[in-house]
Amino acid sequence: xxxxxxxxFDIDGSDFSSAGAASVMVxxxxxxxxxxxxxxxxxxxxxxxxxINMVIHANGGTADVExxxxxxxxxxxxxxxxxxxxxxxxxEGYSTARDSIRNLGFGAGMGFPNMxxxxxxxxxDTALGVGTTVTMKVxx
Amino acid sequence: MTVSEICQSIDATLVCGEAERDFxxxxxxxxxxxxxxxxxxxxxxxxxxxxxxxxxxxTLTEPAAIVLAENVSLQEDALASAxxxxxxxxxxxxxxxxxxxxxYRPTGET
Numbered sequence: 101x102x103x104x105x106x107x108x109f110d111i112d113g114s115d116f117s118s119a120g121a122a123s124v125m126v127x128x129x130x131x132x133x134x135x136x137x138x139x140x141x142x143x144x145x146x147x148x149x150x151x152i153n154m155v156i157h158a159n160g161g162t163a164d165v166e167x168x169x170x171x172x173x174x175x176x177x178x179x180x181x182x183x184x185x186x187x188x189x190x191x192e193g194y195s196t197a198r199d200s201i202r203n204l205g206f207g208a209g210m211g212f213p214n215m216x217x218x219x220x221x222x223x224x225d226t227a228l229g230v231g232t233t234v235t236m237k238v239x240x
Numbered sequence: 241m242t243v244s245e246i247c248q249s250i251d252a253t254l255v256c257g258e259a260e261r262d263f264x265x266x267x268x269x270x271x272x273x274x275x276x277x278x279x280x281x282x283x284x285x286x287x288x289x290x291x292x293x294x295x296x297x298x299t300l301t302e303p304a305a306i307v308l309a310e311n312v313s314l315q316e317d318a319l320a321s322a323x324x325x326x327x328x329x330x331x332x333x334x335x336x337x338x339x340x341x342x343x344y345r346p347t348g349e350t
């Protein structure tokens with residue numbers, strides 16, 4: 101495959117019931133393309149966590165997925181509040197999710213840790229009051 | 241072993257999906273990010289969470305079945321999503337602890 105496949109999703113930040121929908125669509129697409137199940141698993145987990153983060157903290161955003169020959173790149177962008185302390189956000193168990201959101205099963209403080217664990221590259225560009233862009237790469 | 245074979249032992253009823261699927265391994269937990277990284281394909285996932293987000297996690301992780309403990313009922317939108325995505329859901333009156341006790345096999349045994 102030499103052509104780069106690109107997918108774009110708008111993540112609705114107002115609707116928790118559809119949270120994860122973009123990740124499910126990417127997963128189904130990768131399945132159709134017969135990617136290795138472990139690769140699909142890594143991309144699914146990492147993208148799901150990022151998608152959920154945008155819904156919980158940033159009122160949604162956009163997700164772009166690019167499938168290259170050597171890697172899958174996931175770029176999640178939002179205009180949310182930004183992350184004050186990225187290092188802290190990376191710690192397992194640390195969460196600023198509201199109680200109402202924890203009651204849905206979110207807020208385990210495993211979002212960024214999972215994104216880091218299941219990708220080969222994770223970059224977080226954030227500015228307070230401006231937004232956050234998370235770039236993740238999974239090698240093929 | 242198939243999902244339907246454990247239904248009787250944990251007093252479970254099939255809410256939706258395919259019970260003739262084989263399973264191996266069990267995960268129990270309610271925090272979605274934990275489940276996301278620990279539920280493996282073909283596992284049984286025991287939880288008391290019954291919202292549509294549980295179905296989304298199951299759609300991504302592909303357990304053989306979700307088992308809702310303590311007779312928790314699947315919320316309406318979650319049921320629709322489970323049917324749409326081919327997620328199998330069971331419901332048992334037993335607690336997660338009791339279900340684990342019945343299903344438990346020492347590591348390595350099948």
